[in-house]
Amino acid sequence: MEVLILLVGWFAYASVFIGMIKSYLTVNKIWTRKHDRNVAESISVYAALLGLVSALPFFIKYLLIDQDYASALQTGIGLAVGTFFLLVGIGFWTKQKTANVTFWQRFIKAIKKENNEATDLIKALVKPKHAERISKIFTQLVLIDGRIDDKERELLNSFHKIWNLTIDFDELANSSKELSFIELRDSVADYVAYNPPYEQVSEVKGLLETIANIDNNVSDEESFILQEIYGIFDDYLNGDEELPRYEVLIAPQNTDQEDMLEHLLPTFTKVTDKGGVSYRIGEYYSLEFAQMMCKKYRSMNIFTAIEQA
Structure with a gap:
């Protein structure tokens, strides 16, 4: 088992090395063209920003909490590449008609242009x-x-x-x-x-x-x-099986509630499990959305529960 763990660790760092090469080849393709206005305008500033925002928490988690340095390094490389594309997208290296244009002015101009291209x-x-x-x-x-x-x-x-x-x-x-x-x-x-x-x-x-x-x-x-x-x-x-899924179930507590649910939810799946009867309302990808569905039925004084699928 120790040998297997060691091999997996080496493969992880090998993957990071391959990722570095891939990132280098990607950046290298753009590097000589980063001054080209057409290249800059072809890159979405919103997409670059969202990529950085979504990757930063994982980088902090891997580096400081998990101390998974291979994952931290790989995420860090992604952040570096994302920053490069953000700079290209705002025209950081392109020539401007007005001299001494600040970073912020370039950023605002790129955002406004992207908004105008929304359609x-x-x-x-x-x-x-x-x-x-x-x-x-x-x-x-x-x-x-x-x-x-x-x-x-x-x-x-x-x-x-x-x-x-x-x-x-x-x-x-x-x-x-x-x-x-x-x-x-x-x-x-x-x-x-x-x-x-x-x-x-x-x-x-x-x-x-x-x-x-x-x-x-x-x-x-x-x-x-x-x-x-x-x-x-x-x-x-x-078809990501790792996506979170939250199943909402409601359970009648007496015959009156059961008759009511039979009338209100004729097409819903009736489940007999764990010694009781429940109705499967649905499966959701957001816990907050599942909680909203629970609140809807709890307002009717019906027992409702969420199970992570």
Whole structure:
């Protein structure tokens, strides 16, 4: 066993070495072109920032908590490469018309340009298959925080016009916030149930992020629901068995409650386990979303529990 652990350790460091070579080759390809404005504008600043933000906690965890130096080194290399692409994306090495342009000014300019290009990917889709379902998802996300600003309205109108679709904001705005969360999740689940192309699903996921950021303010409601529906997309795209899953079960405590649930939930799965009867409400990717579902049924004085699948 000690020999096996030693071998695995050596293989881990070998993987880090291979990762270093891969990162070098990637950076080397861009290095001589980093002054090119077209190259700079082809790199998403938002994507680079999100990559850095998501990797930094793991780097700290591996280095300071786990003391897993191989993983820390590999994550650190990723951070370094991500920083390089962020600098390229903001035009750090490109010539500016105005002399002495600061880092912050370059950053703001790159962000504004990327916001202006937010509809490019939408236009590239050109009335895709399942356009109506995609439209429903986008519209519900915009309305999830109970308000819509001019940038969001302009973005929605742009691709509805391109796809020759109509949109009724008033009808969707009548939904309560809690119901909107459930409806939006159901819309995403319905969309992937039709087996859309993987490339399209990946683009839709990216556009949801663009829509959430278009007003430069990701609301708590948007952050809450995106965590859940990103899990649906990731499961569809990668079939990742390591994704967290939280199963919500409700259990009637008397015959009156059981009769009520039989009436309210005729299509839900009835489970007999651990000496009792329960109903499987659903399986969710976000603990917070599962807790919201629990709260909904607990308000009816029904026993509800969450089990990690």
